[in-house]
Amino acid sequence: xxxxxxxxxxxxxxxxxxxxxxxxxxxxxxxxxxxxxxxxxxxxxxxxxxxxxxxxxxxxxxxxxxxxxxxxxxxxxxxxxxxxxxxxxxxxxxxxxxxxxxxxxxxxxxxxxxxxxxxxxxxxxxxxxxxxxxxxxxxxxxxxxxxxxxxxxxxxxxxxxxxxxxxxxxxxxxxxxxxxxxxxxxxxxxxxxxxxxxxxxxxxxxxxxxxxxxxxxxxxxxxxxxxxxxxxxxxxxxxxxxxxxxxxxxxxxxxxxxxxxxxxxxxxxxxxxxxxxxxxxxxxxxxxxxxxxxxxxxxxxxxxxxxxxxxxxxxxxxxxxxxxxxxxxxxxxxxxxxxxxxxxxxxxxxxxxxxxxxxxxxxxxxxxxxxxxxxxxxxxxxxxxxxxxxxxxxxxxxxxxxxxxxxxxxxxxxxxxxxxxxxxxxxxxxxxxxxxxxxxxxxxxxxxxxxxxxxxxxxxxxxxxxxxxxx
Amino acid sequence: xxxxxxxxxxxxxxxxxxxxxxxxxxxxxxxxxxxxxxxxxxxxxxxxxxxxxxxxxxxxxxxxxxxxxxxxxxxxxxxxxxxxxxxxxxxxx
Numbered sequence: 001x002x003x004x005x006x007x008x009x010x011x012x013x014x015x016x017x018x019x020x021x022x023x024x025x026x027x028x029x030x031x032x033x034x035x036x037x038x039x040x041x042x043x044x045x046x047x048x049x050x051x052x053x054x055x056x057x058x059x060x061x062x063x064x065x066x067x068x069x070x071x072x073x074x075x076x077x078x079x080x081x082x083x084x085x086x087x088x089x090x091x092x093x094x095x096x097x098x099x100x101x102x103x104x105x106x107x108x109x110x111x112x113x114x115x116x117x118x119x120x121x122x123x124x125x126x127x128x129x130x131x132x133x134x135x136x137x138x139x140x141x142x143x144x145x146x147x148x149x150x151x152x153x154x155x156x157x158x159x160x161x162x163x164x165x166x167x168x169x170x171x172x173x174x175x176x177x178x179x180x181x182x183x184x185x186x187x188x189x190x191x192x193x194x195x196x197x198x199x200x201x202x203x204x205x206x207x208x209x210x211x212x213x214x215x216x217x218x219x220x221x222x223x224x225x226x227x228x229x230x231x232x233x234x235x236x237x238x239x240x241x242x243x244x245x246x247x248x249x250x251x252x253x254x255x256x257x258x259x260x261x262x263x264x265x266x267x268x269x270x271x272x273x274x275x276x277x278x279x280x281x282x283x284x285x286x287x288x289x290x291x292x293x294x295x296x297x298x299x300x301x302x303x304x305x306x307x308x309x310x311x312x313x314x315x316x317x318x319x320x321x322x323x324x325x326x327x328x329x330x331x332x333x334x335x336x337x338x339x340x341x342x343x344x345x346x347x348x349x350x351x352x353x354x355x356x357x358x359x360x361x362x363x364x365x366x367x368x369x370x371x372x373x374x375x376x377x378x379x380x381x382x383x384x385x386x387x388x389x390x391x392x393x394x395x396x397x398x399x400x401x402x403x404x405x406x407x408x409x410x411x412x413x414x415x416x417x418x419x420x421x422x423x424x425x426x427x428x429x430x431x432x433x434x435x436x437x438x439x440x441x442x443x444x445x446x447x448x449x450x451x452x453x454x455x456x457x458x459x460x461x462x463x464x465x466x467x468x469x470x471x
Numbered sequence: 472x473x474x475x476x477x478x479x480x481x482x483x484x485x486x487x488x489x490x491x492x493x494x495x496x497x498x499x500x501x502x503x504x505x506x507x508x509x510x511x512x513x514x515x516x517x518x519x520x521x522x523x524x525x526x527x528x529x530x531x532x533x534x535x536x537x538x539x540x541x542x543x544x545x546x547x548x549x550x551x552x553x554x555x556x557x558x559x560x561x562x563x564x
């Protein structure tokens with residue numbers, strides 16, 4: 001396992017070249033990917049060329065970027081010019097990105113090495129990475145179990161040591177939940193912190209790019225590179241990007257950590273024990289634990305599924321065989337053409353589009369969509385009030401540890417509950433980071449999550465950093 | 472909230488998707504379970520709640536539409552055929 005900090009030290013000190021580091025990752029991918037299926041495509045030649053360019057830049061004595069020679073995997077819904085981006089769907093199986101997403105531009109400008117595209121749930125809809133057209137990803141901790149999702153490939157690639165960094169996207173917990181299941185660090189910043197230009201949309205009021213790494217310091221480094229206003233994304237926020245690592249403190253004196261009332265009720269006892277132990281660790285570091293009340297947060301999951309499905313039904317309308325996606329042959333008319341062209345969507349994607357379309361029908365709009373939107377306002381208000389009293393809020397990342405592949409097939413609602421603690425962050429627009437906090441009796445990782453308000457990611461990172469050091 | 476097979480088929484039609492009878496049966500059952508959960512929202516008093524546009528606040532674009540002939544050319548050349556500086560797509564009717 002290599003961290004970003006170790007790689008940067010090695011490359012800058014001349015101990016290893018960027019090409020050495022990239023070749024080591026490529027070898028690891030060749031060894032492990034056949035079992036784990038984290039990568040759906042590896043751009044070996046491109047990656048080696050990028051690494052050689054970094055080495056040449058160093059040899060010329062030029063200043064290197066902040067991620068010089070660091071191999072990065074990108075989720076298969078992030079556009080990288082000239083490379084496939086399929087959302088792990090048959091619908092986009094031949095789609096080649098015609099331009100770079102802003103996050104890819106920023107990675108390249110930072111001299112990172114983009115190594116391949118990571119597996120994911122189809123169109124980012126799922127919590128187990130079982131709906132990919134390329135087949136499921138297996139959890140590196142136990143190959144019979146899921147890695148979480150939808151950024152399951154990204155999490156598994158980092159957890160297995162194939163890459164030190166992967167980008168994911170997080171609409172309801174899709175970075176933090178797999179990070180928790182695989183035992184790595186995963187952060188979704190607040191809404192608007194990172195540009196979404198060039199990210200294939202699922203639900204635009206909740207989608208955010210996130211970062212998966214081995215350590216909190218690595219996560220801070222990458223977040224700093226990716227953050228900032230982008231004129232190509234009107235929802236990105238125009239605010240200065242802090243040097244996150246410089247804001248890390250030694251201890252948490254004066255930091256108030258919110259413990260939401262009732263959040264641990266009914267939780268799996270082992271997870272509850274680890275979360276309570278995490279709170280005690282923070283206390284030992286000087287933090288003050290404060291009970292906060294967020295009574296409407298319990299409605300986050302139903303709100304999330306109505307709102308994001310409605311947005312998905314609109315966003316995925318573009319896959320009609322004319323603007324994007326599969327173009328049907330032998331259609332008998334325009335409607336027939338649309339229906340045949342939209343046939344390649346998988347069952348889960350079709351289901352979400354149907355949920356969203358149903359919630360937006362004139363008969364159901366008020367009681368479903370409008371109601372969910374109004375409850376969302378109350379949830380946001382809840383968190384806003386809570387953050388007047390505390391700097392961060394602590395929750396479990398997930399109510400369970402990684403479950404077996406194929407579990408919950410008969411009861412998809414149980415799968416939807418995997419996002420219980422994470423979708424609150426997307427509904428509220430908060431930043432959230434998941435950090436490993438122990439293992440259950442089967443040796444499966446457990447994650448603890450720290451939430452911070454929009455544009456206060458440094459608070460969550462600092463608490464996570466101190467927690468990691470205190471383990 | 473009761474969901475019928477007809478609701479599922481109608482939603483599929485509105486979304487311009489083919490939904491087979493078997494799929495409609497599966498979706499009906501799953502949607503019923505989900506919307507039972509959504510019914511919990513009815514208990515929440517939302518009188519007087521006003522909606523904001525985004526998670527932070529409403530943002531209006533201040534920039535102007537960009538003219539990028541190079542990007543337009545790249546996109547057009549990605550198609551098999553072109554005519555009068557436009558991408559030519561095949562007839563769908």
